């Protein structure tokens with residue numbers, strides 16, 4: 001159970017970092033394909049944001065308090081946050097592809113941990129997130145090709 005709890009915390013921190021980074025990119029992206037990128041990032045950050053509350057509440061269902069500060073999210077997140085330097089549009093997409101791949105690794109680890117802890121409902125929830133992010137991985141792979 002401890003492993004599942006820790007993995008859910010890492011997923012939450014990584015989710016939040018992915019949300020903020022994709023929203024940052026939505027605001028700051030530039031280039032000739034601005035409308036497409038801006039819309040793609042809009043869909044991306046909204047989808048990731050909608051997951052945040054459910055991930056956090058899975059921890060509460062396990063009777064664990066949720067780490068909910070920027071400091072703790074930065075400790076838990078397995079992706080680098082975007083700082084003030086604004087990358088090119090294609091670099092943003094490459095960064096997001098790598099970050100989405102990191103998120104997938106942690107979702108997979110969460111599914112294994114949920115199975116080991118005999119928590120199939122949480123495993124099921126994480127499987128749904130995994131499917132959604134595998135679809136995003138395909139899109140990001142296609143953008144940067």
Ligand SMILES: [Fe+2]
Nearest residue numbers: 026027038042
């Ligand atoms: Fe917007």
